[in-house]
Amino acid sequence: MLQKRFFYTILFLLGFLNLSLHAQQSNPFYCHYGNFKTDAKEKLFFRLENLNFAKNDEYKGEFVKGATYIGYIATPKIVYYPTDDLRIEAGIRLQKYSGLAEYPNSEPVFSIHYQASDKFSLILGTLNQDNNHHLHEALFEPERFFTDRAENGLQALFKSERLDFDTWINWEQFIFENDPFQEVFTFGLTAGLRLISSESSHSLTIPLQVLFTHRGGEIDSSDSFKQTIGHFGTGLAYSKAYDHSFLKKINVEAFVFLFNDNSSIKEFAYGRGKGFNFRIGAETKHSNLKLGYWIGDKFNSSRGSAFFQSMSVINNDYIKKRREIVTAKYRIQKSIAKGIILGGQVDTYLDMNSNHDFSYATSLFVKINGEFFLKKLDWK
Numbered sequence: 001m002l003q004k005r006f007f008y009t010i011l012f013l014l015g016f017l018n019l020s021l022h023a024q025q026s027n028p029f030y031c032h033y034g035n036f037k038t039d040a041k042e043k044l045f046f047r048l049e050n051l052n053f054a055k056n057d058e059y060k061g062e063f064v065k066g067a068t069y070i071g072y073i074a075t076p077k078i079v080y081y082p083t084d085d086l087r088i089e090a091g092i093r094l095q096k097y098s099g100l101a102e103y104p105n106s107e108p109v110f111s112i113h114y115q116a117s118d119k120f121s122l123i124l125g126t127l128n129q130d131n132n133h134h135l136h137e138a139l140f141e142p143e144r145f146f147t148d149r150a151e152n153g154l155q156a157l158f159k160s161e162r163l164d165f166d167t168w169i170n171w172e173q174f175i176f177e178n179d180p181f182q183e184v185f186t187f188g189l190t191a192g193l194r195l196i197s198s199e200s201s202h203s204l205t206i207p208l209q210v211l212f213t214h215r216g217g218e219i220d221s222s223d224s225f226k227q228t229i230g231h232f233g234t235g236l237a238y239s240k241a242y243d244h245s246f247l248k249k250i251n252v253e254a255f256v257f258l259f260n261d262n263s264s265i266k267e268f269a270y271g272r273g274k275g276f277n278f279r280i281g282a283e284t285k286h287s288n289l290k291l292g293y294w295i296g297d298k299f300n301s302s303r304g305s306a307f308f309q310s311m312s313v314i315n316n317d318y319i320k321k322r323r324e325i326v327t328a329k330y331r332i333q334k335s336i337a338k339g340i341i342l343g344g345q346v347d348t349y350l351d352m353n354s355n356h357d358f359s360y361a362t363s364l365f366v367k368i369n370g371e372f373f374l375k376k377l378d379w380k
Contacts, residue, residue: 061357064306165191273298324352
């Protein structure tokens, strides 16, 4: 019965490809980090990174509650290149929710970006968290891009014809000796090994995703237990690009994920689990569609979407060993001026439980990325 249901679901998803929309991992609204300029020695710029968002989550079932987010994240900053291979950024990240007088999680941002070569770069301070590092939503909830604080720590990025990788440490909670709370940090690695040259219209890639979250410390006075959660993901991704066509790209992805709780006291119902996700999609110039089927077995995540977990975030006593979810995500976007994108997204989740709970979210985004040359300053 399960195999038959899975077969019919796959046929249903394949049928949707005729809509000529798009599925890709990159979300243009979650990308703000400025490209490194290699010809800007001793030049000073003003840069604005802004995201206005309105997202309404209408969620059903026992695993996650619905919510509404309306507001903006604006990051004005000064950008300076003392040399051809070094960039310094300083500014403030303003996080504002409509109807709330305060600016929660607003904070200064500062980073040093060293472009060691055309392939390798190093960032210290506020990190490049574009598209949530391309992490799958089962490992990292996409909403965290505009609900969490900015990531700060250390990051290394590499990009070549055959291999891309992004590895980082986001230090979320620092501690001094005898602090009554624990340190918290996240380590991540995302990579893609291309098996077919990027010059081809066909692309075949082996993706790798690793995410560790840790809560603990050696010098705090907290009596809380230490937590270390590991997540691993890999699979195969294929895409085909089309020139001079309404349909720009199609892609197919298959992922396998592993979850492992190495905490001194298990916080989740299961210490180990796994998940499988199959996704297909297509892309046009202004719109995209991504369709997927998720099967999880004892799977949980410390940072991922609650939809894919075996233990409810609403009630930790509500546990389902096996989860099956059908997902469909449609996004449309249009560039209305240079550096300004307007668009919206609809996310749907069908829980293949006995009640067939159907959840959805609708979003409206405006992204503004602008950079203006101010003057040339001698570095002394």
